[in-house]
Amino acid sequence: xxxxxxxxxxxxxxxxxxxxxxxxxxxxxxxxxxxxxxxxxxxxxxxxxxxxxxxxxxxxxxxxxxxxxxxxxxxxxxxxxxxxxxxxxxxxxxxxxxxxxxxxxxxxxxxxxxxxxxxxxxxxxxxxxxxxxxxxxxxxxxxxxxxxxxxxxxxxxxxxxxxxxxxxxxxxxxxxxxxxxxxxxxxxxxxxxxxxxxxxxxxxxxxxxxxxxxxxxxxxxxxxxxxxxxxxxxxxxxxxxxxxxxxxxxxxxxxxxxxxxxxxxxxxxxxxxxxxxxxxxxxxxxxxxxxxxxxx
Amino acid sequence: xxxxxxxxxxxxxxxxxxxxxxxxxxxxxxxxxxxxxxxxxxxxxxxxxxxxxxxxxxxxxxxxxxxxxxxxxxxxxxxxxxxxxxxxxxxxxxxxxxxxxxxxxxxxxxxxxxxxxxxxxxxxxxxxxxxxxxxxxxxxxxxxxxxxxxxxxxxxxxxxxxxxxxxxxxxxxxxxxxxxxxxxxxxxxxxxxxxxxxxxxxxxxxxxxxxxxxxxxxxxxxxxxxxxxxxxxxxxxxxxxxxxxxxxxxxxxxxxxxxxxxxxxxxxxxxxxxxxxxxxxxxxxxxxxxxxxxxxxxxxxxxxxxxxxxxxxxxxxxxxxxxxxxxxxxxxxxx
Numbered sequence: 001x002x003x004x005x006x007x008x009x010x011x012x013x014x015x016x017x018x019x020x021x022x023x024x025x026x027x028x029x030x031x032x033x034x035x036x037x038x039x040x041x042x043x044x045x046x047x048x049x050x051x052x053x054x055x056x057x058x059x060x061x062x063x064x065x066x067x068x069x070x071x072x073x074x075x076x077x078x079x080x081x082x083x084x085x086x087x088x089x090x091x092x093x094x095x096x097x098x099x100x101x102x103x104x105x106x107x108x109x110x111x112x113x114x115x116x117x118x119x120x121x122x123x124x125x126x127x128x129x130x131x132x133x134x135x136x137x138x139x140x141x142x143x144x145x146x147x148x149x150x151x152x153x154x155x156x157x158x159x160x161x162x163x164x165x166x167x168x169x170x171x172x173x174x175x176x177x178x179x180x181x182x183x184x185x186x187x188x189x190x191x192x193x194x195x196x197x198x199x200x201x202x203x204x205x206x207x208x209x210x211x212x213x214x215x216x217x218x219x220x221x222x223x224x225x226x227x228x229x230x231x232x233x234x235x236x237x238x239x240x241x242x243x244x245x246x247x248x249x250x251x252x253x254x255x256x257x258x259x260x261x262x263x264x265x266x267x268x269x270x271x272x273x274x275x276x277x278x279x280x281x282x283x284x285x286x287x288x289x290x291x292x293x294x295x296x
Numbered sequence: 297x298x299x300x301x302x303x304x305x306x307x308x309x310x311x312x313x314x315x316x317x318x319x320x321x322x323x324x325x326x327x328x329x330x331x332x333x334x335x336x337x338x339x340x341x342x343x344x345x346x347x348x349x350x351x352x353x354x355x356x357x358x359x360x361x362x363x364x365x366x367x368x369x370x371x372x373x374x375x376x377x378x379x380x381x382x383x384x385x386x387x388x389x390x391x392x393x394x395x396x397x398x399x400x401x402x403x404x405x406x407x408x409x410x411x412x413x414x415x416x417x418x419x420x421x422x423x424x425x426x427x428x429x430x431x432x433x434x435x436x437x438x439x440x441x442x443x444x445x446x447x448x449x450x451x452x453x454x455x456x457x458x459x460x461x462x463x464x465x466x467x468x469x470x471x472x473x474x475x476x477x478x479x480x481x482x483x484x485x486x487x488x489x490x491x492x493x494x495x496x497x498x499x500x501x502x503x504x505x506x507x508x509x510x511x512x513x514x515x516x517x518x519x520x521x522x523x524x525x526x527x528x529x530x531x532x533x534x535x536x537x538x539x540x541x542x543x544x545x546x547x548x549x550x551x552x553x554x555x556x557x558x559x560x561x562x563x564x565x566x567x568x569x570x571x572x573x574x575x576x577x578x579x580x581x582x583x584x585x586x587x588x589x590x591x592x593x594x595x596x597x598x599x600x601x602x603x604x605x606x607x608x609x610x611x612x613x614x615x616x617x618x619x620x621x622x623x624x625x626x627x628x629x630x631x
Binding site for chain 2: 134141148261265280
């Protein structure tokens with residue numbers, strides 16, 4: 001495995017990509033991850049056109065039809081105001097995916113430049129950036145996010161802001177460690193001796209070489225961010241009903257347990273499969289792109 | 297060694313101060329006005345101003361910060377604006393319930409995670425390894441609040457084996473606390489029926505809470521064991537005729553336990569924070585549920601108190617792990 005991986009790093013880009021793809025197809029769990037992620041993305045993109053009851057997206061009221069068990073007309077049953085649960089869960093994929101990707105990308109955009117700057121600059125600047133980062137890492141993310149949402153006020157936008165504030169320090173850590181290890185590589189020295197500017201070294205040498213662990217981390221984090229948003233939705237600090245967000249749906253459905261238990265099952269299965277997909281994909285990508293850091 | 301310990305403790309102290317600053321900043325960027333909240337929904341302007349003076353909210357920020365720090369140093373977390381009760385007293389009342397839950401979940405995580413990790417490493421790529429791998433990945437991906445609801449449905453509603461939620465039955469008079477941990481208190485008193493009752497209430501939330509921890513301990517332990525079993529010293533031990541059992545349990549596991557220990561330290565704090573979800577599902581009267589109900593009411597002081605307690609736990613756990621590392625791995629002491 002590690003010999004192949006070394007070659008992955010050394011080979012020219014196109015062959016490297018082909019090898020990576022081949023390695024990915026050989027692992028069952030990676031393929032399962034890829035399949036789940038593709039399915040969730042497809043649901044999110046096609047959602048409004050494939051849902052069986054488009055009128056139920058905004059939360060129409062049809063009390064005659066409420067809390068029906070799964071049937072041919074309603075595959076996953078209906079909720080407390082008679083909306084089709086399948087429809088709402090599919091639309092929920094759109095929200096969760098958008099929010100998950102949004103949080104991860106925003107955290108990376110804040111964290112990566114700061115991390116690279118800290119790693120390359122060294123000295124006092126590094127000290128300031130890293131201590132500031134440590135501050136946010138001094139308390140577990142979920143509690144910090146709740147404290148932030150309590151201060152900002154509940155709602156999906158504030159939940160997103162809180163989670164971005166919780167998430168960026170991880171990227172600073174990653175980028176700083178990577179930049180530190182790359183800084184002393186011979187090819188950086190060579191580029192500097194050849195007269196390359198600082199910006200060019202950053203763009204052409206440091207960034208491409210820190211991209212693999214970044215991709216792996218982002219893939220894992222999208223899953224975790226989806227879970228975190230659903231968690232905030234569940235405890236009532238995230239998306240507000242009737243927004244068809246998975247966590248908020250489960251929080252409502254909880255009130256209809258145990259008699260109408262299928263209501264809570266459907267959104268949970270979707271959260272689980274989405275998070276599982278991104279985790280498996282990230283895990284598979286790590287085996288290929290960044291094999292030396294394979295730690296739980 | 298003394299230098300190593302002092303440095304670690306100093307670092308933890310700095311982190312703690314940072315955490316205090318962070319909670320202060322969060323409480324002060326809040327767009328809603330705490331004085332208005334304290335005065336109540338029907339308060340006029342003069343009543344709001346009076347509340348502002350009463351809670352010291354009219355002072356300049358540096359002065360407020362100084363008061364905040366000195367109050368915290370005396371164990372005073374302020375008052376809940378919604379109920380008027382002291383947050384410190386509330387935390388002292390709710391914390392033992394959370395602590396009991398986290399201890400039990402951690403025991404489950406370690407006692408199951410480590411052996412399963414060892415077995416998967418020994419049977420690498422065998423059926424057991426595949427099953428534990430799926431189990432471990434699921435453990436991290438399952439939404440704990442949803443998993444909790446499913447367990448309630450299965451074990452409380454359908455099978456009727458366990459109670460749905462709470463810490464003890466509403467009809468049971470809670471005994472005078474010794475430690476506040478019901479399982480331990482009832483063991484000390486030898487009250488087995490009460491012990492069994494407390495156990496039946498705690499077991500489902502503990503399982504839910506332990507699952508992500510179990511999964512990550514399992515995975516780290518497995519990959520460390522795989523690594524350790526490939527080492528030269530294992531080959532050497534085998535060549536010397538050391539029994540396989542001893543090679544696994546002493547030579548390999550001892551080395552694999554160091555990174556596992558680091559994960560245990562991290563997970564302690566994360567578990568404290570996941571109690572927010574688990575306690576909400578199971579109506580477990582701990583600091584997690586306290587934080588959630590206060591956050592929904594827009595009441596900061598309790599939320600900040602819980603944040604500080606969880607952060608303190610996180611720091612102390614990591615400090616203990618750091619110190620244990622120093623004891624177990626002599627190379628670190630010189631670094």
